Amino acid sequence: MKTIDLRSDTVTKPTQEMRDAMAGAEVGDDVYGEDPTVNRLEELSARMLGKESALLVTSGTQGNQLAVMSHTRRGDEVILERSSHIYQFEVGGMAVLSGVQAAPIDGIGGRMDPSAVESAIRGDNIHYPRTSLICLENTHNRSGGAVLPPEHMKEVCAIAQTYGIMTHLDGARLFNAATALGVPVSELAAPFDSVQICLSKGLAAPVGSILAGSREFIQAARKFRKMLGGGMRQAGVIAAAGIVALTRMTERLKEDHDNARLLAQGLSEIPGLRIDMASVQTNMVFGAIADPGRNAGQLAEFLANRHIRINVLDAGHFRLVTHKDVDSGDIDNVLDGMRQFFAESQAYPVTGKTVSFKDNY
Numbered sequence: 001m002k003t004i005d006l007r008s009d010t011v012t013k014p015t016q017e018m019r020d021a022m023a024g025a026e027v028g029d030d031v032y033g034e035d036p037t038v039n040r041l042e043e044l045s046a047r048m049l050g051k052e053s054a055l056l057v058t059s060g061t062q063g064n065q066l067a068v069m070s071h072t073r074r075g076d077e078v079i080l081e082r083s084s085h086i087y088q089f090e091v092g093g094m095a096v097l098s099g100v101q102a103a104p105i106d107g108i109g110g111r112m113d114p115s116a117v118e119s120a121i122r123g124d125n126i127h128y129p130r131t132s133l134i135c136l137e138n139t140h141n142r143s144g145g146a147v148l149p150p151e152h153m154k155e156v157c158a159i160a161q162t163y164g165i166m167t168h169l170d171g172a173r174l175f176n177a178a179t180a181l182g183v184p185v186s187e188l189a190a191p192f193d194s195v196q197i198c199l200s201k202g203l204a205a206p207v208g209s210i211l212a213g214s215r216e217f218i219q220a221a222r223k224f225r226k227m228l229g230g231g232m233r234q235a236g237v238i239a240a241a242g243i244v245a246l247t248r249m250t251e252r253l254k255e256d257h258d259n260a261r262l263l264a265q266g267l268s269e270i271p272g273l274r275i276d277m278a279s280v281q282t283n284m285v286f287g288a289i290a291d292p293g294r295n296a297g298q299l300a301e302f303l304a305n306r307h308i309r310i311n312v313l314d315a316g317h318f319r320l321v322t323h324k325d326v327d328s329g330d331i332d333n334v335l336d337g338m339r340q341f342f343a344e345s346q347a348y349p350v351t352g353k354t355v356s357f358k359d360n361y
């Protein structure tokens with residue numbers, strides 16, 4: 001029986017086309033710069049993102065951390081949204097790897113108020129750290145996959161430029177934002193000094209992310225990647241799937257967005273659940289339990305017993321992510337399961353055997 005896994009789009013399996021491309025990939029030693037498939041992927045992604053240069057990295061986390069390392073000096077301060085992935089879910093890497101501190105700002109729908117960003121920029125005072133980097137995230141994961149509008153990103157980047165501060169875009173799901181907005185990713189990446197995109201989420205490649213920016217920036221990041229053990233040898237095997245991801249998988253993201261909307265619509269009609277439809281903009285649905293007798297752990301366990309996996313955020317909240325391995329028939333099955341959970345009268349004990357909390361962002 002098929003398991004419907006809605007915990008994240010990171011669970012997507014590579015397509016047959018990717019597997020074929022990987023098996024037949026032309027390879028060389030990428031630390032010597034001699035892997036033709038990696039070189040092809042890096043050139044393709046630089047072109048798509050409208051940047052001079054690009055680097056294949058092992059993961060979104062590595063891409064973001066290399067950006068912070070390359071843009072900052074020890075003791076600097078980085079402005080970023082409080083619930084952003086870089087601040088919350090990268091194991092404190094900024095502090096450990098770059099020796100910088102964060103100046104987190106609360107956002108709404110992932111958006112920091114531009115005037116709050118400007119106020120957080122440190123002046124020229126002997127006591128202050130130097131503000132050297134501002135990071136944005138689009139789509140914004142913890143805001144339910146919300147899309148940051150291009151004008152907002154331009155406004156924040158213009159402020160940064162006025163003060164000579166670098167900007168980085170965590171675009172783990174930038175293609176989802178581009179799909180929702182109907183614009184090319186290059187337009188969204190344009191105001192930023194650097195951008196990171198994930199190949200291994202909705203685009204379904206098994207491994208890898210891309211970091212892009214100026215030639216000089218990528219040179220610095222390449223060296224730091226080596227330092228972190230991310231210099232891979234015959235990485236063309238991975239890059240081959242990345243090329244398929246960028247050339248064959250971006251157009252279909254609209255399907256995931258349509259399925260998320262369908263799912264959210266169905267959930268919003270179930271008594272006991274609260275869904276903010278306005279927040280459903282891409283491939284994520286965040287739900288709240290509005291029944292005092294039940295919690296998200298119970299719901300997850302009930303569904304897990306029906307081969308449906310969801311991501312529990314806390315006792316009252318859960319996250320569902322649509323992706324290529326979930327179709328509209330699966331959405332119907334999930335809605336049936338949800339309805340059953342709220343229709344049955346007994347309480348469900350959580351054994352913890354089938355559900356793990358906060359395991360995947």
Ligand SMILES: Cc1ncc(COP(=O)(O)O)c(C=O)c1O
Pocket residue numbers: 058059060061062064085086137139140141170172173198200209361
């Ligand atoms: C917004 C965002 N940035 C970065 C990452 C990190 O990507 P990875 O899991 O490849 O390290 C994620 C992962 O979910 C993410 O959602």
